[in-house]
Amino acid sequence: MRWSEVVEHYTALLKTLSKEELPKDFEPGPYYSQLLFETYYHLAVAFQRQNHHKEAVQELNKAIDVASIPKIACQVGCVSRTFLHTPLFARRAYAYVKCGHLKEAIDDANKAVELDPLNPDVYCVRALVWNTVKEKKRALFDLNCSQKLKPSHISTLIIKGIIKNSLMATEGTQSLVKNKDHEKAYKLDKTSKNFFDVEDFHSPKMDDFYDSCVIRSPSQ
Template sequence: MAVAQSSIQHHHYEPAVEPMEPSTTSATALPKQASFHSQLQSAKEARPAIPSAFLASVANIQAKAQAHLLAAITCERAKRWFQAIEHYRKLLNSLSKKKFPPEYVPGPQCSKLVFETYYHIGVAFQKVDYHRDASEEFTNAIESGNPPKVACNIGCASIPFYQTPAFARRAYAYVKCDKIKEAIGDATRAVHLDPSNPDVYCIRALVWSSVKEKRRALLDLNLSFRLNASHVCTLILRGAILKSLGGVSASEQNKDHEKALKLCRESMHFFDVEDFHNPKMPSFYDKFLWSLNAFHTITEINLFVGASFVPNSKQPNKVLDEPERKPFRCGCVPPYSSSSSSSSNLLLWRKTSARAVVASTTGINGNNCINCYIKY
């Protein structure tokens, strides 16, 4: 409890102290200075102690949330998707504002955890072909992340493990629900958020190809190819679409597929994938669109770090069931300058994070194939 109490911030008001007036002698300033410090000390001593019942209530909620999170992750790894969804629902219920004491104002980790929970519920629904339910959960994730209303399309960069994967996944779900206009909008938003990532162009190409706009799909795949000529996903999709358009005859060698095979032997099982309607799409997405998977960044829940204790008596006019807090954001930053240092640092961060994800073997998608992901 001592650790938890030190983690929670006190919200209190310092007494109004008039500024010291300038004087010609230090003797006249000392009494006012002493008075100033004494008032500050009195304010600190008047700070209310956090009740033990409050701490115990938050700790109890934290324990329940932790149990549901671990159970959900366990079910994901065992591919028991409906059970995972059930535990995630219970996790969200345990984090409801009604469950907390009215004096509790959650920290940013709580908002981040809510985003990840909605996202993984959406993924679980996609695994069992419940795409309408999946689209609703991705919408909840996007709204809980509180992204900008209009995507920046003039150079904005975003970390690819939050809002960008949610938009990409929802585009996939919208295609399966025959909401093509919405799917194109989400795919385009993903492109705007992470324009240097070849995966997002593959997502939009898959949307175009799903509605038989294969030449438009090729335009996006060519953009992806310019970013990375060894991008396995791009090579698989472009080879399949060119073949369906008659650009590669049966007697000719498919250069894109040959190159993909050299880069990743497993790619040979997906040479017929060209749109979201292919039954191999769930496995294809997991294996070749790694940067568009949002993995668990929170496995140990701590509801005390960054949280605040706001006593009722201190804020009589504040509506405590609607606490003011900074929303969790996806990492979208204002348009960066043209200087090479700023943009290169962002790209370096994204590359490092992508490699870390590939190297991980604790994701929900089974064994990772590090050779299937090409570093760009």
């Protein structure tokens, strides 16, 4: 958890990987691009862990550029996206929320869903964005989509239970109804109880929840 040292080491690695430090006849291949991509991504994670979300956005932008494939027939810089973009857009959505750029966060969450519509994780990410901007019905819609893909998806159950608790509290019925989503999540994983109060991207526990439950890194 020594995130400042993580930043220091990844920054040093990026300096080593810069073309100025490599032989003049070096020709970057797929492994070089993959390493560069992974380094930008994990440096962004380290910045987020220090609550430096603006810096995280900058590193994620670089990772997105590295992962983009230029379209040969296009003369104006068109690029194609790959599966590697999914975690990048999902994590940048989080960073954008913390920077106060809510429209950009929603756009990135939409992109993640469009890229990987069979992945229940991305619907959880978009649900968290919706819940952050108080759009609970839209959040529940995404969580229902996620649950159709994987009924036992723990992150979905956690977030859905949180939203239902919030709605029941508004109606004054919270103490009268059991939270079946949280009960199911707890049966599947006892540690899920630690996140039953994580409501949106402003939760103090969001970093741990996001890394352990919501979205995997590109290398996983």
